[in-house]
């Protein structure tokens with residue numbers, strides 16, 4: 359649960375780096391599996407050979423995947439997974455003779471990665487701004503962000519319907535026969551801070567996509583692989599996407615790995631068509647990375663870590679609520695499993711954000727590090743520029759004492775931060 363720096367200082371890892379290190383930093387079984395694979399076969403290019411850990415990991419992921427998923431395309435991280443998903447979605451329509459489909463729709467305040475296709479898809483203004491001339495056009499609709507998006511008196515049901523209608527309108531405006539895919543994070547991570555959809559939202563979204571023949575790509579790079587208490591976050595929304603992207607928790611940081619998990623329908627179309635997904639990277643299906651990720655999957659199942667995610671997630675949520683309820687600068691606390699977000703505001707009544715010039719999030723991060731706590735604060739929560747939140751995503755091996763330490767150190771770091779950034783600023 360701890361990282362130790364060169365000077366011997368210990369840091370409790372309350373965020374898994376960026377929601378990566380789900381088994382902590384010294385899992386013997388994963389390290390041993392990678393070492394054993396290196397002794398056998400470190401790497402063989404996939405244009406010549408498949409490899410055993412890749413096949414076994416693909417079978418394992420598909421065995422527990424949402425219905426309809428049949429194949430896995432292994433890459434080296436989250437951005438690569440999103441790029442592969444976008445290209446596969448496009449190629450699918452070329453194969454089924456709908457080459458006019460070229461538009462992607464995604465959501466504001468989302469993050470899908472930093473490579474150009476993934477960055478274009480993401481809806482975070484701050485991250486896109488300076489690269490805008492290089493980004494392909496993507497239409498962005500509102501995220502499902504109840505704390506700021508839901509109107510006074512509006513029910514979850516009505517809010518979800520309004521957002522699905524917005525997607526429907528966007529698809530119609532572009533011309534339904536011209537849209538490839540809608541891409542969304544099932545639970546929004548880095549850019550909004552563990553924002554969970556309202557019940558029924560993804561059902562309605564799935565229905566709109568299906569009605570127009572538009573593919574649904576779920577980006578579970580951060581929220582997937584057990585982080586929310588189920589292996590795939592979309593299990594709890596009871597929807598099956600056409601492609602789901604995973605990465606971070608897949609390899610738990612022991613090796614770089616990501617994957618696009620794809621439905622049978624898409625694979626069949628490509629198989630019956632050109633027979634080849636026109637894409638590739640040197641390190642697809644890296645043997646040592648797949649061996650590590652397979653050991654991660656075994657560890658999660660053999661040690662019932664999803665059970666611990668659910669139990670400890672509940673407890674961490676309770677402790678956060680108890681500690682911060684009524685805090686004048688905590689606007690919202692939300693999350694699921696071991697994925698929690700605390701949104702900071704200048705004024706709790708009006709939800710007004712701090713002046714971005716104060717950089718509350720980066721000062722909070724520095725204070726937390728000083729206290730020996732790794733957490734993941736981020737700015738731009740409201741609109742890509744204004745707003746601050748802190749994301750918590752501790753390893754699945756967390757125990758009660760760690761949860762206490764997280765909450766106490768976070769509270770102390772926040773006090774220190776606010777003492778130098780007065781609430782009235």
Ligand SMILES: Cc1ncc(COP(=O)(O)O)c(C=O)c1O
Nearest residue numbers: 435436437469470471547579580
């Ligand atoms: C939801 C989501 N998608 C994609 C990415 C990009 O992943 P990577 O940094 O591994 O390229 C991230 C990384 O934070 C992410 O949170």
